[in-house]
Amino acid sequence: MMKSLPVSDMTEKNTVGETIAAPKVQAVSMPTAHDRFPGVSPAYDRRRRLVQNIFFGLFRGAAAINGIALLVIIYFMVANGWRAISWDFLTQPPMDSMTKGGILPCIVGTLCLSIGAIVVALPIGIASAIYLKEYARPGKVVRLIRLGINNLAGVPSVVFGLFGLAFFVVILKMGVSIAAGALTLGAMSLPVIIGSTEEALKSVPDTYREASLGLGATKWQTIWRVVLPSAMPGILTGAILGISRAAGETAPIMFTGAVFFTPKLPTSIFNEVMALPYHIYVLATAGTAIEKTRHLQYGTAIVLIVLVLGMNLLAIIWRARLRKKLQ
């Protein structure tokens, strides 16, 4: 696609064109017609317009590929898996060494793990963001904290899994459990929560703070009574995104919270659970009947997609409405 238009060729011509055009443009005070520039030779103008159209087409195509990819993935999942979805599929445990039955324990497990993760990450994340936005002054300390957050965001998910295994499972003796998995996922979602909370705090106008401080309130009183209530919808949007991300992660829970198979529903946070993403992985790669359980794999994938994308859509719509309100 790109070959038809070598970039070097274009820039060369443009350079030539501009050096010729520049002095003449200076002589004319204002372009008269909105789409024509006096002083630019018509041939050159036609050519650069053509180049622009071709490149804009490419940019448009690049953007379209994202949409197509999303549609293709979702289409194939739904087309192949919708038959597997039924009331029994959602409310029964797996049966016959996971070749039949439903995925109830996986749904429950994923909900436990991701809600647990947010319970861990939300308070710490909100407090960190409040410090960074409301208290801290720019300087070395803040730079260091931000470096920490950015690097934490960049840690590979499987490394979080290793950390959770060594620390929560082995050293703290939690075993493979909801607690260990949720703590690991919580550590991983912390940067997301901090980022979205800061964003929400930034959107609270400074006049609110000034009014409160001017009435004699202390900084903490201002934050607690004025800033947080106005920022709360934005913070909750971030929390939803955090939950959805935690729900879709596999690598961090592989060694810390999720197991191959357990028909029982969890009764305490120290129980091990099944989880949707891990269930897909297990059925698709390690089962004895990979081909036979294909429909179960698609079905589980659909449930996971609906869960994750549903939460995301909710957050996106909610955020859009908030922005409109602020304007």
Next chain:
Amino acid sequence: MANRQTTERTMRGLFFVIATASIGILFLIMLFLFREGLPIFKTVSVKDFIFGKYWYPTSDPPDFGIFSLIVASVAVTAVSGAMAVPLGVMTAIYLSEIAMPRVSQIVKPVVELLAALPSVVIGFFGMVLVAPFLQRVFDLPTGLNLFNASLMLAFMSIPTICSISEDAIHSVPGALREASVALGATQLQTIVRVVVPASLSGISTAVILGLSRAVGETMVVLMVAGGAAMLPGSLFDPVRPMPASIAAEMAEAPIGSEHYYALFATGIVLFFFTLLFNIVADTIAHRYAQVGEASL
């Protein structure tokens, strides 16, 4: 009065302590990686571990050389970058410079939803649909290979690259664009010569963070890369990147065994890879910070 001043100081201190939690967790991660990873170097030298070509952790005597895993990670990241960087940056340019507001209001959520797709779903998609397709079209022994994994990874890093680049491009002051257009430049000339150079530091940060995501991504390479621990000879050879190796073998490695230590040591290498990427991105973002007109 004194009472609420005390509360004020306490809250401030409390928030500061909590804000350092991220650094604390990062520190703990490093601590435990080293604690569980370093013992392997009692049996294998650092040089043999990193440059050793054979990874047979379960044979007798075992071989712990992760060179082919490192090469696989680098190859997968490079190939996925070659696809994701142009696509991501072009989408960002389209969204912030060309698209009508109404169109970008639809495309932006699409990119966000693409980012939200769980990695296991993308891995599953690559495994059941892309792999058979590649196998048929290119007549390959297996569709689970370097190219397939890179393709899937590209779609995981495009959203990162796109959204960060878009922020950078969006923050270029309008005055720069207007000046360029007033001199007679077309919109494309303005984008290529003014807008992109002005936001280059932001775009570089975006690219590095996108690549960092691809290096550390686990499920996709675990399910799609093929899993052969050998140096790839072509784009269509199966490979075994570092995260795949860790995720696949950790369940079988008894806690405290050499294999267990070796996997943690692989985690250390992986951790430093992404740490390096992030520090470079952070340095670029700060040193060449975009400050209005001054950035040109």
